[in-house]
Amino acid sequence: MSKLFNVAVIGATGTVGETLVQLLEEREFPLLNLHLLASSESVGQSLPFRGKNVRVRDIDAFDFSQVQLAFFAAAEAVTLSYAPRAQAAGCSVIDLSGALPADQAPRVVPEVNAEVLASLAVPVQVACPNATATALAVVLAPLRSLLTVRRLSVTACLAVSGAGREGVAELARQTTELLNMRPLEPRFFDRQIAFNLLARTEPIQGTGHTRSELQIAADIRHVLADDALKVSATCLQAPVFFGDSLSVTLELVSAVDLLAVQAALEAAPGVELVDSDDYPTAVGDAVGQDAVYVGRLRSGLTDDAELNLWIASDNVRKGSALNAVQLGELLIKHYL
Amino acid sequence: MSKLFNVAVIGATGTVGETLVQLLEEREFPLLNLHLLASSESVGQSLPFRGKNVRVRDIDAFDFSQVQLAFFAAAEAVTLSYAPRAQAAGCSVIDLSGALPADQAPRVVPEVNAEVLASLAVPVQVACPNATATALAVVLAPLRSLLTVRRLSVTACLAVSGAGREGVAELARQTTELLNMRPLEPRFFDRQIAFNLLARTEPIQGTGHTRSELQIAADIRHVLADDALKVSATCLQAPVFFGDSLSVTLELVSAVDLLAVQAALEAAPGVELVDSDDYPTAVGDAVGQDAVYVGRLRSGLTDDAELNLWIASDNVRKGSALNAVQLGELLIKHYL
Structure with missing residues (x-):
């Protein structure tokens, strides 16, 4: 036994x-x-x-x-x-x-x-690590042998459940008030979150970044053991109950081999790659699942040493x- | 007369x-x-x-x-x-x-x-130009004498009104169905848009980008007359009725003088700069207004030759x- x-x-x-x-x-x-x-x-x-x-x-x-x-x-x-x-x-x-x-x-x-x-x-x-950094690390780790990332730029659209039960209750309450044409008085968040996006999830600190943004940068460098990686992070509060969505741009040192990236992500543990003509969403795919979902894999519009992708992940679960x-x-x- | x-x-x-x-x-x-x-x-x-x-x-x-x-x-x-x-x-x-x-x-x-x-x-x-490119151009133009942008990376969280009246009606219908615990059958959008984010606003084209993303890159280069500018754009469909929110990272050739940027934006026509300890939102500030709202102005987390900012703009109006x-x-x- x-x-x-x-x-x-x-x-x-x-x-x-x-x-x-x-x-x-x-x-x-x-x-x-x-x-x-x-x-x-x-x-x-x-x-x-x-x-x-x-x-x-x-x-x-x-x-x-x-x-x-x-x-x-x-x-x-x-x-x-x-x-x-x-x-x-x-x-x-x-x-x-x-x-x-x-x-x-x-x-x-x-x-x-x-x-x-x-x-x-x-x-x-x-x-x-911070939930966003965890999702990013799961996706970037299997690519380490294929590409060198110079700069990681992420806009994280975070679910209100990241702010706990009060965040969830407040999005539901505000949405109901608005649909019933009642005047809105924001309570838990500092303004209207229903049918809106907030430019931050926490107070802004001295340098202009929030705690989560600082954590993402520190944690992703730490987990990937890459102190030279430049990180730019913006954490938005989205009117979504569960599941985070990340829009990611990676600036690379050389042109990206998309097919190799695709193959590596398909084989990676904890990653679910969605075909390029389709895409995953937080609510439709990631919530309640162990895997981190990846979609919209594409090289840059104007730069072949750039890789863009979209990540949907259950912030409470894998996060x-x-x-x-x-x-x-x-x-x-x-x-x- | x-x-x-x-x-x-x-x-x-x-x-x-x-x-x-x-x-x-x-x-x-x-x-x-x-x-x-x-x-x-x-x-x-x-x-x-x-x-x-x-x-x-x-x-x-x-x-x-x-x-x-x-x-x-x-x-x-x-x-x-x-x-x-x-x-x-x-x-x-x-x-x-x-x-x-x-x-x-x-x-x-x-x-x-x-x-x-x-x-x-x-x-x-x-x-x-494309509405996102217009908002970006209004904000970047007054900075041209202050900084040289090597790469512009934008995640545009677009309102359903960009898809016309049917988009607006569908977000309202889906939200009501969900709050009333009725099963959801997406109609106008290809999946649940209420309390969710979609990774694209239009079909994905051959290279993996959408028409709007291609337009943003082409239009911003054209309007700023800067063919060397690298552009990375991701257009998300957000569960927001009116007003677009843009998360922007600018990679510059040299360290940014934040105070000078602030002064230039304060003086710029068509721009409303919000203090760095506050931020504008699409619904709370931009909708119904002529100006493009800018907030969360900050240099990079890990790179002082980087500028991050947030833009809220009325997609139907100035856009x-x-x-x-x-x-x-x-x-x-x-x-x-």
Whole structure:
């Protein structure tokens, strides 16, 4: 009989945490006891797991020495407070919040840079990259032997579920108000998101970029181990409930061989390439799926050393929860 | 008393044609008689103009020698059939359909390359560029003395009104069906557009690009008279009724002086620059306005020879109808 593990999920009642618990069940994670933890306001809720309801308990009272592995799908501040405590108790940590610095918790996408795990000491600290960076890395990694990317320019049209349940509820509420011709007062977002696009998903920082845009640049360079890569990222808030859509332009050092790129993507793990006369969408294809969908593969309009493509990906699943569970699977298989 | 002109509007019952007629009234175009023309199915409808209803008549029966100027806001095929007839009758033509080749009907944005008009013989043939190219040109022209753009990469999130009234109706219908939990059967678009993004606005052509993407590249180079400019364009269909949003990355030959760019855009005609800690949106700012709105001005994340910005523009107005009326104003002032 193979070994079983005790696991904690922090932030289990959020959009990502809930999907993570589902995936632990679906993928038959070798789990003995599952502990769902949250900060005080979610305590007392419960989530279904293997036919039972598991109650969410207060993280403050939890003894991390009971578990070998903890998934942090909570707010950044929660991760910063409790991940050190988990590690001090000998528990490995998978950070989905992006809170832990990359030099303490390397960003890993199993299809791309799993080898990083081999150099880490137990208890391990490892993190999921930003969801957009993860989707990009899954698509770019199988192309590394075919082309050298000088600059990656991405416009990420992000679903409101990236902002959690309140984002989803607010898009639904605004849309209903508008269709019923009632005056609109934006609440959760800073303006009308229904039938509109917002030029940012978060406050703009000093240099003019947002936290997600900075994360995308840092994480994609880190995961691809390519510090020379130039990255330009714009994150839009789209009036879409689930699933991110990325418009990507790659500036290359030499002309692109489209057929070779196509063949490499067709063979790549975690990638679903859609024929060039068709295209995938977030809602129609990616949502609820493990794969990252790629379409509209084409060389530049005016430059044959340019590659354009479109990516549709489930932001909650591969963008976060699935990647974390895959990391957990690797950790227990090889290191714990 | 200044001279008055007889004018025809072809395709007057479409989204763009209707706005064009409104603008002729609002801007007090020196007009004696207005003739609204359409192909047979729209004949008999009427549009309000200066307090009266003007009836739409059959273009087949129209004698173009009655007018000095004709706006073609109809389908491409209509322009290709009737623009030569108009010109043969001595009538100048402003093409909003993009049907006439650029060497016969140069693309002109009054704020950018009005000087082109001086070289044309009467009757003049002139055209509005693609709406996205027009918005880009209005923003890039005032920067020409400040920076040299090597590559322009744009992801254009286009409103369904760009596809006409049927696009608008279909987004409304799909959204209502989904909010009422009824099963969705896409009609006008090839899949679900409500709460989704489509990776193209038109069929994909041989090289993998769409007609609009090819037009953007050709028109922006033509209007800016810059054949060396590399252009990468992706046109998405967004679940937005009115107003286009553009995410733009400019690769420059040298480091960008952000303050100088800001000053130039603040002074530029037809441009409304929004502070860097705020941003404009299509629905909240651009729709119904003449100006092209610019925000999220910032240098590159990883490259100071890069400039990123966001543009929100009324696709029907400055993108098409307003630009055409401005061209008409220039023509009658200087050439007719």
